[in-house]
Amino acid sequence: MHRRTLRGLAPLLLPYCALFCAGMALTLAQSLGLFLPLGTGEATLDHYRTLLQDPAMAQSLGLSLFVALVSAAGSVLGGTVLALALWRMPPGLRRVGVVSKVGLILPHVAVAFLVLLFLGRTGLVSSALFQTGLIASPEEFPNILHTGSGLGMIMAFLIKGVPFALLLIGAVLFGFDVRLVQTARMLGAGPWRTFWSVTLPRLLPAMHSAFIILFLYAFGSFDIPFVLGESHPGMLSIRVYDIFFQRDLDQRPLAMAILTLMFLFAGLFAMLYNRFAAYLDGWRRKL
């Protein structure tokens, strides 16, 4: 690498190494039992062994993966459908899409509050059902939040995720040459065929990046699970928080070991998913 290139990159590379790499290195070191406020000072893999043997960990991982997968897939699907629907509107009417910015601007904590207001046992949906006579008391309203199903969290992630996916996919779609679609139609392709062979392949890269970002965000996020989640089994991030802040200092390596595994999973997932998307793209082109 040229010295000039290196000097140009320095303003970013220095803080990157000093903050990101150093922070991650210390998380890894503490997971091995090194550099702890209290400890033997010898490296050990015991904490990873403890984690792997804990059945509650598998449950937490399952819940994290489930919530992340459903919310990311739902957001990409919803965002794509909304983007296509807005795209078909006359340009003047298209501006109604601006209301989706509400979901982009509101912080995760505030969106979680909205879900509480609507879906809580004494929330608005429950009130509406009571008024229409479908339920006789708040106890009859199905418990949606804090049940271990992750449903409330998924709702909150969707409110944040759909406008995000809409923004990414819409950016591609609105800058898209309509003549491509018109040509396909003139050559006799039906609307479904046109969508499948012309429109969708051009949207896929944006859909893939939206999915990766949203999936990994939901997988590792803390704010929404902290408000809407449940402690059993609890998302992985909540488990880390519990161990880090609520238990003894000698349990800290356990929290750091979970974090290290989450980091590895996130990095590997992003890499493998990109490979997979490229492979699928190549396979489509061959057809």
Place this chain on the structure above:
Amino acid sequence: MRHAPTIIALALMFLLPVVVLILQAGAPGWRFPELWPELSLDGLRFLAARPGPFLTALAGSLGYSLATVALTLAMTILPAQVLAFGSFAGKNLLEGLLLLPALVPAMTFSMGLHFIFIKIGLADTIPGVILVLSMISYPYMLRALTTGYSLMGREYGICARNLGASKWTVFLEVEMPLLLPAMAAGGSVVFLVAFSEYFLVFLIGGGSVASFTGYLFPLITSSNRGLGALVTLAFLAVPIALFIVLELVLYRYYRKRRMR
């Protein structure tokens, strides 16, 4: 009307919550099983009587978020140029690595960083919070600026250099005006990320750095839903107001330079 379903879906998902927030803010006593609240101004009165903590939290969040935008801009402007125009071995790998802080869970490196920050005295301080927020948000600025540079091309800069302009003049007079939209886009995202973050400010700030999310958090889990709704509305109003100001400033700038 064939576009009605889209409009209804958008309204249900994004407009209805705002209407409910406004009603709830105007009716702290709105409870099960009423469908329509009895409006009162108790929430506003409560806030007007003790505005101190609210304003401190707002000022704190605004301050560190804007500082984060400035820091990420300073960190990424030269590297973005290198990534857009340069070519060197391992460029793709480096770009992938530089995007990692936005992809991997923020908890993973920030908890290790917290330990370092305690040792060097950055924990529980505003600079510490700004540093960690910059780390999770700079990839958005980097992406925006790299795209901005690629779209701009390097011809303008080379032209100005040939005519004898210094590096600084080229940057200030040629590149920056063309890059402003990319800076504004990246800056908006960075601001939103920093302004809405709860956990990192709580972890690194240790409760001594006042933040808006930290102010909202106890409200939403308490029974004071009216105040919670009021603060949530402020969360919506502050960034919107900022974005409008930004838009106006950019517009005036371009008109002055006759670029529009």
